[in-house]
Each structure stands twice: as C-alpha cells, then as structure tokens.
Amino acid sequence: MSHATLFKFSLLLFVIACTTPLHAQTAGKIVHDSEYYILEAQNGKVWELENGELDMKLAELRQKFGTPPNIIHYMWDDQPPMSFGDPIYQKMRGYDTPNLNQLAKDGMILARMCTEPGCTPSRAAMMTGQLAIRTGHYEIGFPVEYTGLAAENVTLAEVLSKVGYATGFYGKLHLGDIEESYPHNQGYDEAFWGVYNQIVSLYNNQGEAANAIIGMKEELLAKNPYQRDRNFIQDESFVFYLEGTKGEDAKEWRDGSQEIQDYRDFDGECRERALAFIRSNAEAKKPFMVSWWPFMFSFIPEPQKTTLQRGMVGEDYNRVVERDIEQLRQTLEELGIAENTLIIAMADNGPMTHHPPPGAGLGEGLFRGGKGDFLEGGVRVCAAALWPGMIQPGQVAGDMIHETDLFTTFARLAGATEHVPTDRIIDGIDQTALLLKGDTHGRRDYNFIYQGPDLAATVKDQYKIHWTSDDPGQAKSGLTAVYDLYNDHREINAMVVGAFHMKEPFKRMRARHELWKQKYPDREHRHGPAYTGISNARPATLSLSKPPADLKSLPFDPLEFIEYLDDLPFDAASEPGPGQ
Amino acid sequence: MSHATLFKFSLLLFVIACTTPLHAQTAGKIVHDSEYYILEAQNGKVWELENGELDMKLAELRQKFGTPPNIIHYMWDDQPPMSFGDPIYQKMRGYDTPNLNQLAKDGMILARMCTEPGCTPSRAAMMTGQLAIRTGHYEIGFPVEYTGLAAENVTLAEVLSKVGYATGFYGKLHLGDIEESYPHNQGYDEAFWGVYNQIVSLYNNQGEAANAIIGMKEELLAKNPYQRDRNFIQDESFVFYLEGTKGEDAKEWRDGSQEIQDYRDFDGECRERALAFIRSNAEAKKPFMVSWWPFMFSFIPEPQKTTLQRGMVGEDYNRVVERDIEQLRQTLEELGIAENTLIIAMADNGPMTHHPPPGAGLGEGLFRGGKGDFLEGGVRVCAAALWPGMIQPGQVAGDMIHETDLFTTFARLAGATEHVPTDRIIDGIDQTALLLKGDTHGRRDYNFIYQGPDLAATVKDQYKIHWTSDDPGQAKSGLTAVYDLYNDHREINAMVVGAFHMKEPFKRMRARHELWKQKYPDREHRHGPAYTGISNARPATLSLSKPPADLKSLPFDPLEFIEYLDDLPFDAASEPGPGQ
Structure with a gap:
C-alpha cells in the first residue's frame, strides 16, 4: 500500500469509529457539525433539563401574547466588537450611538459573536444556518456575478413561513444576481433590496467627482483613443435595487435610476417599508420575522458631519442605524409587542481594515485583521440581543456564538425546528439557553474559519490554530501556530511549549470536520x-x-x-x- | 553665515517673537509648556469663570469636612485603556475586576489618560509634574543604577506637605537607588517601597525553577569552569524593599531577605500600612495624600489561577488590586471620609507588549504598541476618578489628560498651588474642571511623547505626527507621518493629502516646545x-x-x-x- 492509500484507509477507519454512532443518534434530527456531538455527549443531559425550563418560559409568553415571538434581525456592515454599547471604546474612536447603546443596556451584549469574514459569506450563512463554504458562497460578490443563492437552499424565511410567520427583507442583500436568489423567491413574503454592496454609492457622477482617480463614469473621462472593447464594463446595465412580492416578478426600484440620491434615499425607504410591514402584521396578530440589513455607510462622504469622528462610519450611524433603532423601538412599544419581539442587532463581519474608504474609521479594532481575514479581526463583530422580560438587561455574555446559531435559535423560538432541513449539515446551534439564561449558558466552543474555499483556522474555546499563514515558519505544518485568544488576542505570539499537548487534539478535530463532509458534501455555487x-x-x-x-x-x-x-x-x- | 548659524539665528528670532510676552505674563506663576499658552490665550476667559465656580464648590466641601480633600493615587503596571470598567473588553480578554468596575461606575472613566511610555519615566512624571525628559528619568531602571530622583526635584509630597498634608508612599517606586531618591527623603512622612520593578520576583530559587533558561541563581547552576570575574553580577547585594520615616535612615525590610514569599507578602504589607496610615490621619483630622503603587503582577505564575484568563494579570487583579480597592473603599466609608477623598486609579503605561512574561496577557490592546513605544499603545492607559458627591458618577470623559496633570490638579485641590516651583516647566495642567464639570471640560489638547531622550511624536487633538519611525519613508522628514487617532487609532495609514495643511503647524508647535527649553533646560540625572x-x-x-x-x-x-x-x-x- 502506498503512503497515500494507507493514510486514506486510516482516515476511513477513523471516520467509522468516530461518526457511525453519532449518525445513528441523529436520524430525523438536525445534523450538526461533528464537533457539536463531542459537546452534546458531555453536556446533553444538562441541556435537556434546561430545554424543558426554556420551553416553559416560551409557552408562558405565547399564552400571554397569543403568537410565537416576532424576530427582527438587524445587521449592518463591518463593525468590530465594542462598536456600540461600549462608551469607553467610542470615546477613544470619536463617535457615539446613544440608541444602540441603550438597546445594549436594555438587553444583552454578545461579546463573542462570530461571523463569516465577508459580506456575501456572512449573509449566506445567516440565511441558511450553514457555513458559507457549504453553499459555495465563500466569495464577496461584485457586479455582475451570474450567480446567487440557489433554490435548493432552505432559508430562514422558508423555515418560518412553514409555521405561519410573515417574512420581510429590507436592505443590502449581496447574495447574487440570478432570479432564484431574489429574496421573494427564497421564502420572503415581501422584499426590497440592494443587489450588491456599498460600491453602488460610487457608480454615479458624484462618485466620480469624489474619487477622481477611479474613473468609472465614461462621460466624465477623457476619450480613450486606444479603446477597442466597449463591452468590457457595462455599468449602465447594472441593477442596483429591486423590490418583489412572493410569487411575482421583481421590479427595479425607481426604474433603474443610478443617482446618488437613490442611494441616499434607500435606507430611509427600507425603514418606512420595514416599519409598515411590522405594523400591518402586528395589527393582523400575525407573527413576523424581518431581516433588516441597511447599507449604513457610503463610499461618498456626506457633506454634513455630525460626529467627532468626522468619518463616514460615525456619521452614518446617526443618519441610518440610530434612526432605525429609535423608530423600531418606538413602533414596537406603540404596538404593545416589545415584550414579544426579539431584536438581534449586529454587524456582518470585521472592519474593512484593508484599503478602507478615506475617513471611514474602519481600521483594526481590538483584534488583528478585518474583513477577509481568518484572524479574529475578520470574524468577531459587535452584537446585542434585546427582548424585554425574556432577556435579563445589562448582561455581557462571553460565550462563543456564531451567526448561524441565530438560524437554529430563531427556528426554535418560532416552533419551526421540525422544518429545518435534515439532509445537510446545519452549523447553527440552538442558543436559546444563552439568550434566556445568560452568560455561560452557551452551547458552542468551536469555530471553523474559512478564508475563501480553504479552512484557514480552527478555534476551540480560548485556543486557535492557524492552518494557513503568511509566515510559513508559524503555520502550514500546523505544528506550532496555536494562539491563546485571551492572552494573545491579536494572534501574534504562537505558543510553543504551551501548545504541545494541543497539536493532536486540533488535528483530530479537523479530521472529524472534514470526514463528516464526505457524508454531507459542500454544494457548488x-x-x-x-x-x-x-x-x-x-x-x-x-x-x-x-x-x-x-x-x-x-x-x-x-x-x-x-x-x-x-x-x-x-x-x-x-x-x-x-x-x- | 553658514546654514546652521542662519538656522539658529532664525530660531532665536522666533523664540523672542513667541515667548517673551508669555514669559512676562507668567512671572511668579507656574510655568507651563509653551503649547499651554496657545490654549490659554484662546480659552483663558472661560477658564477663569469656571475657576470661580470650582473654588466655590471646593470651599463648600471644606466647610463640610473641615479639611481640604484627601487624595489617593493608586497606580499599577502596564494596563491599556478598557482594562477595567469595560465588561465587554474584559469578556473578550477573559478576566473581570468587579471592584474596579464598580469604582469606575461610581466615578468617571478617564478614557484618554496619557502617561510616559515606561515605569520609571511615568513614576518620575507623576512625582514631579514634569515630563521625564526634564528630570533625566527617561530610562527604565534595573539593579544597580547608581542614580535616582535628585533632591532638587520638588515632589508632590513636598508640595502638599507645605500645606499640612500627611503623605505616605506604599508600593513599587522604581525611581532609583541613591539615598536622596528614597521617598522619605523626597517629602513623604512615611514610606514602604520596592526599589526596582517586578523582576525582583525572579531573584530567588523559585524564579530560577520557573524560568530554567535564565540562570540567575548561581547555586542552582552547573559550575562554570571559565568564570574569571565573580563580581560582574552581585545579586546578593541587591536591595529589594525598603522602609523609612522622614528624617531617619531607611531600613531593609525583613533584613534584606530575597525569598519569593517576601515578594508575595509585599503587596499585602502595603495594603496594611496604607490603610493604617489613612485611618490614623483621618482620626487625627489631618488631610492626607497617599501614593499607593502595588507590584500587582509577578514574573512567577501563582500556583492557583482564579480567572478565565488563566494568565498572571487576571489572577493578580484578584490577588492584589481588587482586594486593595475593596478594603480602601470600605475603610473610607467606615471613617466617614469617602466624600472628602479623591481616588485616582490608573496604570502607569501601556501593556508590556514586547517579550511579555508567559501567560501574562500583556499583548497589545486597542492601540498599537505598548510599554516603551511612542505609539498610543505605549502611552494610553486605563484610568478612573472617584469622588462621591463631587464627580458625577457613570461618566466617560474623552478629554486628553496627562499623568502630570494630576500633580498640578492635586496641588490645586489641596490649596498648595503656590508651593509648586516656578523655576522650571511644569507640564501638568490643572484639570479640576474636567473632574468636577466632566466630559469636554479638559484643558489639554497636546502631548509631547518622548522615547528615551528623543522627542518621537507630538499629538494635537485628534492628530499625531511621528517624528521618528521604523519606516523612513513615513517619518524622519516629518512630512507625511500624520495620523488621525479617531479614524486610524492604530497609527498605520499616515495621511497624505489630508495632512498637507498640518505640516507647518506641527513644526511650529515643536519649535515652540524646544525653544522654551532653552530658557528652562532639561536636567541631567x-x-x-x-x-x-x-x-x-x-x-x-x-x-x-x-x-x-x-x-x-x-x-x-x-x-x-x-x-x-x-x-x-x-x-x-x-x-x-x-x-x-
């Protein structure tokens, strides 16, 4: 037998040893990633007891309000932990967000919320409860992609629709440009969305003027006598904003206008539509789930700065997020449903540290790296949960939680767990206990971090191994690149002697993760x-x-x-x- | 005239133009750094009005308690902003400090407290109200230095003694080993101090065992057959801990024992002595000032870890600082003087980012760099002020404040401003208004940051220029190395176009600072x-x-x-x- 064959054979024995009993247990149930079962085997009994307690608490609430809880998932771009709810951090960065801070105070800060490291992957993970690698969405999309979320994916909106939820999508989607990816074709009853990211703020004459170097608007440029291909970029064909209702065709908003004013109006239009949707469903006593993902910031500086930071992020918190949060909370209060509504407010990935737009204040936060990186800076974000009466206010939870966990948790809160597909790995873990019982009641201690299509790092508890690195002496071999995230949160000084006993456990963990994929393979775009x-x-x-x-x-x-x-x-x- | 002569001549004209009127104004008053007068010229009238208001508030308090306020300056090592009072940051680093957090909540967080970038310089600045460069203390001391704070320096203890304060020093001094530098020879009525820094935790057999590589204890090492000089290191001669009373000789604590148990007992002994000093003066109705600077952490891991961080810093917060703060507050309450006592709790410089002891959790914080660096990571620290009834609780102040400001502020609070020497530059600015009126009432917008004997960077408001750099393309010329500390708090992306209009103002600011030194020269060690x-x-x-x-x-x-x-x-x- 060759070495390679022997190795494969050993892996096969290993997968049989490890996974067969687990699979037997999970027939007809949600299939989680392999590592979950390692935890379940050790904590399952406690979790079962807790689950009974949580079910009772949810049943009491349902009795009071007559419907399962409403869910609002509010998510914006590129902000690291502490970006809101932390007035000390904000003083040092020169901006503040009183409404978001109040939300954090009235609810619970999720200090260790992890996401995928980029917009498209993060949004795909949130929609499906799966790591982006499993649905092929590991790349950030730009116009024109000719791809998008496939019909075979089962979105949160589809799962909740099955149990009678009204579902609405408002904001930046960034999940492709093919018809089946449109949110009203992916389970949302109504949708109003930006197809791509904030670069659409630049595709207009004002963008050209503010960024003279870029040269995107042909009519503002000198004639190019060497141009032979007029179709290389066809920016007038790009679709920026769409709206749609389940079962109908989509429509270009404002008939495809690409003016900067459209971009400026977009987040306000989202606000109006989202609040109207909430109002009409509340009045109809219908439970609802809203995905509200504003553009928030612009690549074009707004003329009037209002914050000390004087950059685009501080400013646009005021212009967009702060108004959204204020009016959302007012609306829920007015409708008398604040106590039956869970709000999760969070960013989609780490700061745009690499080549940020000027003045946007998107440098690294506490952690090293940012958007696109497998470092904690790429995947750790600010996040808080508000649910008056259900989530104890003023908490800071240190438990690891992953955005995919929200998929599974929302399904459970809605009473829709049975509609989560069981033919694929769902990375999301039910974290209801963390929300309702608080700090230290989380059910996750691991994270597999992909960078593009590659597994780049694995986190277990306070330790992290880099499988890939710019420094070949540190990683690649996977031997010494283990970092202690509490003591070395910037992942700079790999442990050597202190990590000797962790080498093999990390390798086993990765082998289990990859072998489990042989049974439940990643899907292509x-x-x-x-x-x-x-x-x-x-x-x-x-x-x-x-x-x-x-x-x-x-x-x-x-x-x-x-x-x-x-x-x-x-x-x-x-x-x-x-x-x- | 040569170029050099011409340059000197131009500078001379410049200094005459700039400084003569200022100097005329300041005769008999505290001499500040040149930049202060730029601010005073623009804000002096407002400050004068505020001063009247502050004086009234202080007079009312004095009437109530019969003495001017007591002052406790509690300072420990190497902790960046957010290290206490920020539960989100703490969750992400794996430790918490409930007593310090409560202190911060009951008082005001000073989010932009600046210090010198190393222990000895920082402690010298705190003692004298002057940047360390002005007293020659720009280097971190190690045994044996043959130097220390000179008698000609006027310490905070000397200033406050003049108006009847009892003064006590307890903890790590790290300001030299010559007789005149001993704190009881520098104005303190009583003192109990560690002469050097935490490395004394290593100079014992247990240190040798825990750090086998270092080889410090001769008797544990193999005999060196090549040794020809037995006097190169004379570790048995080192003095670790001294105690003294004004006017008397010092005494080695425990007769010069160097066991690890002495190190472990030291901070507890400081606590006992400091609290006894507070108690006896309170009972005698005598105002007091205490400098209480614990060692806090050890280079030898304590056997029993109590915090999630599992490193030395988290642990030793519990073992030392948390107990100190708890017992200090209890004592003040019991004595009925909490409302007549200002506590400042803070670190002495940024984290020991470079070659930290294993497990000490001293990596970079939010800012880049740490101890020894002119980057913000070196000079920004955690800090809070507590003064029930005088400082409004729950505030976070974003104003720049420098540790030297505490010297001048404490003198003013004690009614001892007239005893601050007027024959030298006092960098400390009276920041009573910031303490009593809160956020945005600070009186400083600048910082001159020295690294060793060189001016390495200058901060003005949200901008910072690097005069020196590892990257010769960025600085040296002083042309483009301007950073926006709100938008680029890690000082990574020097502004180019955005800094064009700041080049000359920064150069003028530096010229004024250096010219002012011709009149008030730096002193030698x-x-x-x-x-x-x-x-x-x-x-x-x-x-x-x-x-x-x-x-x-x-x-x-x-x-x-x-x-x-x-x-x-x-x-x-x-x-x-x-x-x-």
Missing part, C-alpha cells in the same frame, strides 16, 4: 443568467442575459462561460470543461 | 553611590558603595564610573570625561 425575472428591466439590463448585438458573430456562445464561473478563480482541484 | 543611608544594610549591600576587597589593586578608582553613567548609553551629543 449555482450559475445562470443575471437579472431575469424583472418586470421593468431596462434594455441594457436585459442585454446581460442575451448576447450583445455586436457579439453575435463570435465563434462561440458568449454566455457559455456562466456555467464554469466557479472553476475559474480558485478551484484548482476540479477540472473545468464542458464534459464535467 | 543625578548619580551617586547606591544604597547609602540604610541602617541595617548587609555587608554585600554596603560593598556596592565601597570598592570590593579584591578590586583594591586596580589602577583606577572602581567607583569613578558612577559620575559618567548617563553619558554612556545614549547621550552622543555630550562629551564624557573627567573634565566635564
């Missing part, structure tokens, strides 16, 4: 023509899903590439080609 | 024999101020070097030699 299913699509938009007129004479199908998109940038292991 | 004036000095200790027996045949005086110590390591500009 879905590809297809962009922007179909839009009733008022403009001719420029339509042209993206049809060969442009002057490309008709090509010796190949100019849209054939769409099918092979994923194989191009990263995936060296697969073999792209028509026969695949 | 005082050197002399170590460990004189100790009544129970051991023979080994005495030998350090007398030539060792077997060196008597040397062709030079073996103690002659003491006089020239300062010229050796840094000061290239001076010309060392017997004739100097």
Whole structure:
C-alpha cells in the first residue's frame, strides 16, 4: 500500500469509529457539525433539563401574547466588537450611538459573536444556518456575478413561513444576481433590496467627482483613443435595487435610476417599508420575522458631519442605524409587542481594515485583521440581543456564538425546528439557553474559519490554530501556530511549549470536520443568467442575459462561460470543461 | 553665515517673537509648556469663570469636612485603556475586576489618560509634574543604577506637605537607588517601597525553577569552569524593599531577605500600612495624600489561577488590586471620609507588549504598541476618578489628560498651588474642571511623547505626527507621518493629502516646545553611590558603595564610573570625561 492509500484507509477507519454512532443518534434530527456531538455527549443531559425550563418560559409568553415571538434581525456592515454599547471604546474612536447603546443596556451584549469574514459569506450563512463554504458562497460578490443563492437552499424565511410567520427583507442583500436568489423567491413574503454592496454609492457622477482617480463614469473621462472593447464594463446595465412580492416578478426600484440620491434615499425607504410591514402584521396578530440589513455607510462622504469622528462610519450611524433603532423601538412599544419581539442587532463581519474608504474609521479594532481575514479581526463583530422580560438587561455574555446559531435559535423560538432541513449539515446551534439564561449558558466552543474555499483556522474555546499563514515558519505544518485568544488576542505570539499537548487534539478535530463532509458534501455555487425575472428591466439590463448585438458573430456562445464561473478563480482541484 | 548659524539665528528670532510676552505674563506663576499658552490665550476667559465656580464648590466641601480633600493615587503596571470598567473588553480578554468596575461606575472613566511610555519615566512624571525628559528619568531602571530622583526635584509630597498634608508612599517606586531618591527623603512622612520593578520576583530559587533558561541563581547552576570575574553580577547585594520615616535612615525590610514569599507578602504589607496610615490621619483630622503603587503582577505564575484568563494579570487583579480597592473603599466609608477623598486609579503605561512574561496577557490592546513605544499603545492607559458627591458618577470623559496633570490638579485641590516651583516647566495642567464639570471640560489638547531622550511624536487633538519611525519613508522628514487617532487609532495609514495643511503647524508647535527649553533646560540625572543611608544594610549591600576587597589593586578608582553613567548609553551629543 502506498503512503497515500494507507493514510486514506486510516482516515476511513477513523471516520467509522468516530461518526457511525453519532449518525445513528441523529436520524430525523438536525445534523450538526461533528464537533457539536463531542459537546452534546458531555453536556446533553444538562441541556435537556434546561430545554424543558426554556420551553416553559416560551409557552408562558405565547399564552400571554397569543403568537410565537416576532424576530427582527438587524445587521449592518463591518463593525468590530465594542462598536456600540461600549462608551469607553467610542470615546477613544470619536463617535457615539446613544440608541444602540441603550438597546445594549436594555438587553444583552454578545461579546463573542462570530461571523463569516465577508459580506456575501456572512449573509449566506445567516440565511441558511450553514457555513458559507457549504453553499459555495465563500466569495464577496461584485457586479455582475451570474450567480446567487440557489433554490435548493432552505432559508430562514422558508423555515418560518412553514409555521405561519410573515417574512420581510429590507436592505443590502449581496447574495447574487440570478432570479432564484431574489429574496421573494427564497421564502420572503415581501422584499426590497440592494443587489450588491456599498460600491453602488460610487457608480454615479458624484462618485466620480469624489474619487477622481477611479474613473468609472465614461462621460466624465477623457476619450480613450486606444479603446477597442466597449463591452468590457457595462455599468449602465447594472441593477442596483429591486423590490418583489412572493410569487411575482421583481421590479427595479425607481426604474433603474443610478443617482446618488437613490442611494441616499434607500435606507430611509427600507425603514418606512420595514416599519409598515411590522405594523400591518402586528395589527393582523400575525407573527413576523424581518431581516433588516441597511447599507449604513457610503463610499461618498456626506457633506454634513455630525460626529467627532468626522468619518463616514460615525456619521452614518446617526443618519441610518440610530434612526432605525429609535423608530423600531418606538413602533414596537406603540404596538404593545416589545415584550414579544426579539431584536438581534449586529454587524456582518470585521472592519474593512484593508484599503478602507478615506475617513471611514474602519481600521483594526481590538483584534488583528478585518474583513477577509481568518484572524479574529475578520470574524468577531459587535452584537446585542434585546427582548424585554425574556432577556435579563445589562448582561455581557462571553460565550462563543456564531451567526448561524441565530438560524437554529430563531427556528426554535418560532416552533419551526421540525422544518429545518435534515439532509445537510446545519452549523447553527440552538442558543436559546444563552439568550434566556445568560452568560455561560452557551452551547458552542468551536469555530471553523474559512478564508475563501480553504479552512484557514480552527478555534476551540480560548485556543486557535492557524492552518494557513503568511509566515510559513508559524503555520502550514500546523505544528506550532496555536494562539491563546485571551492572552494573545491579536494572534501574534504562537505558543510553543504551551501548545504541545494541543497539536493532536486540533488535528483530530479537523479530521472529524472534514470526514463528516464526505457524508454531507459542500454544494457548488449555482450559475445562470443575471437579472431575469424583472418586470421593468431596462434594455441594457436585459442585454446581460442575451448576447450583445455586436457579439453575435463570435465563434462561440458568449454566455457559455456562466456555467464554469466557479472553476475559474480558485478551484484548482476540479477540472473545468464542458464534459464535467 | 553658514546654514546652521542662519538656522539658529532664525530660531532665536522666533523664540523672542513667541515667548517673551508669555514669559512676562507668567512671572511668579507656574510655568507651563509653551503649547499651554496657545490654549490659554484662546480659552483663558472661560477658564477663569469656571475657576470661580470650582473654588466655590471646593470651599463648600471644606466647610463640610473641615479639611481640604484627601487624595489617593493608586497606580499599577502596564494596563491599556478598557482594562477595567469595560465588561465587554474584559469578556473578550477573559478576566473581570468587579471592584474596579464598580469604582469606575461610581466615578468617571478617564478614557484618554496619557502617561510616559515606561515605569520609571511615568513614576518620575507623576512625582514631579514634569515630563521625564526634564528630570533625566527617561530610562527604565534595573539593579544597580547608581542614580535616582535628585533632591532638587520638588515632589508632590513636598508640595502638599507645605500645606499640612500627611503623605505616605506604599508600593513599587522604581525611581532609583541613591539615598536622596528614597521617598522619605523626597517629602513623604512615611514610606514602604520596592526599589526596582517586578523582576525582583525572579531573584530567588523559585524564579530560577520557573524560568530554567535564565540562570540567575548561581547555586542552582552547573559550575562554570571559565568564570574569571565573580563580581560582574552581585545579586546578593541587591536591595529589594525598603522602609523609612522622614528624617531617619531607611531600613531593609525583613533584613534584606530575597525569598519569593517576601515578594508575595509585599503587596499585602502595603495594603496594611496604607490603610493604617489613612485611618490614623483621618482620626487625627489631618488631610492626607497617599501614593499607593502595588507590584500587582509577578514574573512567577501563582500556583492557583482564579480567572478565565488563566494568565498572571487576571489572577493578580484578584490577588492584589481588587482586594486593595475593596478594603480602601470600605475603610473610607467606615471613617466617614469617602466624600472628602479623591481616588485616582490608573496604570502607569501601556501593556508590556514586547517579550511579555508567559501567560501574562500583556499583548497589545486597542492601540498599537505598548510599554516603551511612542505609539498610543505605549502611552494610553486605563484610568478612573472617584469622588462621591463631587464627580458625577457613570461618566466617560474623552478629554486628553496627562499623568502630570494630576500633580498640578492635586496641588490645586489641596490649596498648595503656590508651593509648586516656578523655576522650571511644569507640564501638568490643572484639570479640576474636567473632574468636577466632566466630559469636554479638559484643558489639554497636546502631548509631547518622548522615547528615551528623543522627542518621537507630538499629538494635537485628534492628530499625531511621528517624528521618528521604523519606516523612513513615513517619518524622519516629518512630512507625511500624520495620523488621525479617531479614524486610524492604530497609527498605520499616515495621511497624505489630508495632512498637507498640518505640516507647518506641527513644526511650529515643536519649535515652540524646544525653544522654551532653552530658557528652562532639561536636567541631567543625578548619580551617586547606591544604597547609602540604610541602617541595617548587609555587608554585600554596603560593598556596592565601597570598592570590593579584591578590586583594591586596580589602577583606577572602581567607583569613578558612577559620575559618567548617563553619558554612556545614549547621550552622543555630550562629551564624557573627567573634565566635564
């Protein structure tokens, strides 16, 4: 037997030894990642007792209000832990957020909330309860992607719809541009969304003026006498904002206008629609779930600064998030449903540390690294939970919690756990106990952190191993790159002697995680023509899903590439080609 | 005229233009650094009005208690902002400090407290109200220094003694080993102190065992057959702990024992003595000032860990600081003087980021860099002020405040401003308004940060210029190395276009600062024999101020070097030699 064969054979024995009994236990139940079962085996009995207690508490609330609790998931971009709810941090960064801070005070700060390290991966994880790697959404999308969340994914909106929840989506989606990815085709009753990220704030004449170097608006540039291809970038075809109702075609908001004023109005429009949706469902006594994900900040500085920070983030907290939170809480109070509504307020990933827009104040926070990094700076965010009467106010929870846990937790709170799919790994763990019983009642002590398609780091409790690194002497071999996140939270000084006894446990943990994937494989991205299913699509938009007129004479199908998109940038292991 | 002469001449004209009127104004008053007068010229009228209001408030308090307020300055090592009073930060670092957090809650967090970047410089600045460069204390001391705080310095204890305060020093002094530097020779009525820093926790057999590599205890090492000089290190002669009463000789505590148990007992002994001093003065109705600076942490891990952090800092908060604070507050309450006592609790400089002892949790905090660095990480510390009834509880102040400001502020609170010397620059600014009126009422917007003997950076408001840097492309020329501390608090991305208009103002500010020094020059270190004036000095200790027996045949005086110590390591500009 060759070494490679022997190794594979050993792994096979290992997976049989490790996973068979676990799988037997989980038939018909949610399938979690392998590490969860290690915890369940040791804590399951306590958790079962706690679950009974939690069920009673939820039943009492339901008796009082007549419906299961409403859920509002409010999420914005790129803010590290302490960005709100921490007045000391805010003084040192030069801004404050009184409304968010009040929310944190009235609720519980989730000090160790972890997300995926980028917008698209994070939003995919939140929608599906799965790590982004499992649905192929490990890359941040830009116009035009020809891809998006596939129909086969089961979103939180789909799960909650099954038990009678009204579901609404308002804000930045950033989960693709193919028809099946539109939120009203993914379980939301109504949706109003930005297709891409905040770069759409730049695609206008004002963006060009504020960022003279970029050169995006052709009509403001000197004529290029060397230009031979007028179709390389087709910015007039981009779709920025869509709206849609379940079962109907989408519509371009404001008929596809791309003015800066549209961008400025967008978050306010989200606010109006979200609050109207909340109001009408509350009045109809129908439980609801709202995903409200504002753009918040802009790549174009707003002319009037209001905060000491004088950067875009401080400013736009005031312009967007602070108003949203204030009016949301007022509305819930007025409707008398504040005590039957859970609000989670959080960021989607770490700060945009690398090449941030000028003045945006997006440098590293406490942790090293930011958006895009597998360092804690990439995956640790600010977060708080508010649920008057159910969550004890003024708490700071140190338990690890992952955004995917919200998927599973929301399903449980809604009484919809049985509708969570059981044919795939759901990374989200039910963290109801953490919310209702507080600090130290979390059920997670691990995190598998992917950077793009690669597993880059694994966290267990206070320790973290880097599987990859810029410094080949530290990692790659996986031998010494173990960091103590309490003592060395910036992941700078790898432990040596202190990590000797952790090498093999970390390797075992990774082997279990990867072997479990053999049974429940990661899915590929879905590809297809962009922007179909839009009733008022403009001719420029339509042209993206049809060969442009002057490309008709090509010796190949100019849209054939769409099918092979994923194989191009990263995936060296697969073999792209028509026969695949 | 040569270029150099022309430059000097221009500077001279400049100093005449800038400083003459200022100096005329300040005759008989405290002399501040030049930048203060720039602020005073613009804010002096408002400050004067405020001062009247503050005086009234202080007079009312004095009427109530019959004495001016007691002052307790409690300071420990190496902790960045947020280390206490910030439960979110603490959750992420794995420790908590309930007593300190309560103190912060009942008082005001000073979110922008600045210190010198190292222990000795910071303690010198605190004692004298002057930047350490002005007294020659810009280096961290180690055994044996043959230097220390000179008699000509006027300490806080001397100033307050003039108006009848009882003054006590308890803890780590780290300000030299010559007789005139002993705190009971520097104005303190009684003193109990550690001469050096926490490395004395290592100078024992247990230290050797815990740090096998270091090899400090000769008797535990293999015999070295190549050793020719038995006097290179004379660790048995080191003095670790002294005690003294004004006007008397000092005494070695426990007759010079160097066991680990002495180190462990030291902070508890400080607590007992400090509380007894407070009690006896309160009962005698005498106002008092206590400098209480515990060792807090040890280079030897304590066997029993009590905090999640499992490192030495978390642990020793519990073992030392938390107990101190709890018992201090209880004592003040019992004595009925809590409302007539100001407590400042703070660290002396940024975290020991570079080569920290294992497990001490001393990595970088929010800011980049730590102890020894001119980066904000070196000079920003955790701090809070408690004064029930006088300082409004629950505040977070974003104003810049420097440790030297405490000197001047304490003098004002005690009614001793007239005893602050007026023949030298006092960097400390009276910040009574910040304490009593709160956030935004500070009187400082600048900081000159020295690293060793060099001016390395200058801060003005939210901006900071690096005069020196590891990256010659960024600084040295002083052209582009301007950082925005709100938006880029880690000092990574120097502003370019955004700093064009700041270049010349920063250069002017530095020129004023340096020209003002021509009138009030920095003082040199005082050197002399170590460990004189100790009544129970051991023979080994005495030998350090007398030539060792077997060196008597040397062709030079073996103690002659003491006089020239300062010229050796840094000061290239001076010309060392017997004739100097």
